[in-house]
Amino acid sequence: MMSTQPLQNTLDHWSRFTLRQRLMRYGGLALTLLVVSWALSSIDVIWAWVWDAPSQMGDLFGRMMPPDPSNLPSILEAIWQTVNIATLATMIAVVVSLPVAYIAAQNTTPNKAALWVGRFILVSSRSVNTIIWALLFVAIFGPGIVAGIVAIMFRSIGFLGKLLGEAIEEIDRKPVEALEACGASRFKVVLYGIVPQVMPAFFAVAILRWDINLRESTVLGLVGAGGIGMILQGAIDTFNWPEVSMVLLTILALVVFGEVVSSYLRKKIL
Amino acid sequence: MLKISKLTKRYGSGDPVLKELDLTVEGDQLTSVIGSSGAGKSTLLRCINRLVEPTSGSVDLNGTEFTTLNRRELRAARRRIGMVFQSFNLIDRLTVMENVQSGRLGYISTWAALTRRYPRDDIRHAYELMERVGIAHYANKRADELSGGERQRVGVVRALMQRPEILLADEPTASLDPKTSEQIMSLLRDLASELKLPVIINIHNVTEAKEYSDRIVGMRYGRIIFDDLPAQLGKAEMDEIYAGVPAEDRAQVGAAA
């Protein structure tokens, strides 16, 4: 940054920032403080509960110990269901997102209208959270795994389509030019010039989304859309805290498992 | 025979990059186009197969007028022109064989392209050409595992797979070291005479151009100002071609107008 201050006559004074910079910093700090105090003063909480919170948390934690594994078979079955939801939904979403990415990338879209349709699909899919999608699909399909799969799928299409579209926009145009010079049709140019270039991104993005979907699938059950969340909700509703902690441990194991698998696949494929 | 007449290219509303340019190439001549950067060499080459859309003028290859073709006809016509690029323009993640066969994409079915089940004739032809340029043992290697000279050979074979009527090479040696660069130039010259193929090369290196070409075309600011045998290219002609910078040329034209 350029200093606009005139050179000082006496060089016995030093400060890290110019006056303007300092003012901006203090301004930013003051603004933050102001916003935080506004939020603190107007938020609708009962402060007595807040001071009480640590002991409440300790109490709850105490009731969770030790975890109760007696219901483990049905927990594991629900975990398997959760994995299936995540995997199936990711597979289907990957296939569906390909054409969306194709029309939503500036360099491959057939025309302006398709570009905007593609972008609209991506934005609406991405902006609505999985849980909100799940609420909708539970209302449509009824409670269960199907609503969960469709919800995860709808949310994933936007994520996958956006990242794949960006990968398409970043390709090297030179091979494409060479293939066009060979007189290849549009489809074959895509097949030979673009597909091989976005392949690594395609797998990386699919694996990344699978990992995210594994986490998202764990909460679907809380709105009735299948998986481990159903059991968690049941245990919480019946105040069966030892089982809750068992479910939480299993979810932790699942997520760690997902991270190990996805980092292995990433290494294997790239 | 390639006959270019009155070819003009103008980007946007600026000054034309090519100005009513005439050029005829035939037989198995190797023609080198020289000129400083910005003289319009690359635009000239790309206007021939309409990778760059010419503004006006005519490009005629063995009786086909290129400038008036519709998209479908243009695709078919482009198969008759092979092109080699400065940065090779290979598909890095595909094997050498797939890269080479991509020169045939205009001819084979979509299914064959998708499943990589290429016609036997094409595979035989590919092996023959790869054998000729010395890369047959790399058929199953990925293109990005090869050295620069080897990659450019793949580029040349890909162009030849089209069984083209003419070969265009846009700075084919500019990304290569001097020794490899000479190998590629002599390869292009030999192929021109073996295959009875006219070759047009854009090139910066005048020494190489003089050594390997049958004919040299000198361009300056969108016009051809020299067109003769390499032996005729002397110091005076060189100065004429490389004198000044495009901006000054432009200024002079502006002053004259």
Place this chain on the structure above:
Amino acid sequence: MSEVRDTWRKPPFIASPLLRYGLYAAVAIYFVFTLVTLPIDWDRVADGMTRAQRIFSGAFPPSFERSGLLIDGFLESLKIAILATVGGIALSVPLAFMAASNISIKPIYFLGRGIIIVARSFHPVIVAIIFVKAVGFGPFAGALTLVVYSIGFVAKLLAERIEEIDFGQVEAMRAAGAGFIPTLAYAVMPQIMPRLVGLGIYQLDSNLRASAVVGIVGAGGIGATLANAFGRYDYDFALAITMVIVGVILVSEAVSGFVRKRIA
């Protein structure tokens, strides 16, 4: 060349045919098996179509009649997001130092990493449910949830940034005889400050998004308003809320992207 070579096959990605076809078969079997065993009740789905129709016809046109509720819900979400971001960052900085392998000592490092892993592993909705049970319904549970959520993200990336710092500056401070805290303040903080500010702005944006969700399980904010509207079959109001959520998310994403670009 003596023989004429006129056949060519692309070398397969997996060399061993047994493994390759085994893998294909396994994937195919898994896919078919899980799809077939999906408990799809087709009558229910057919029934669902008429429900879907009812939902959509009930949702159009979206109703902004109770915009007061909507604005209150949003302000609450915003407050939750702001407080959670500040709280999350305040906790993330010491945690990041704990979890940076080049600064921290082994036992503290593992403790720090462990906390971050646990914070990252649980979806905010699960965390929210637990907090709702522990401290009751409302924005406080939401803010606690998002503090945990922020820690999982900010502390992890901040720790990675600390591990990448130029260690020469730390050595220079130590050579000058500075203590532990001044070393951190002069040699480490200036290096990680830009990243911290960037992460904070990014996290404010993510917290705002997440606060719309955790409300669905009772942790306050616009999510609670949405869940209520949905539960009472006020689909037109629910659509209005969803549209506003989408709009706010897009705006906040744009603003956060712009600010981060200006700072970087």
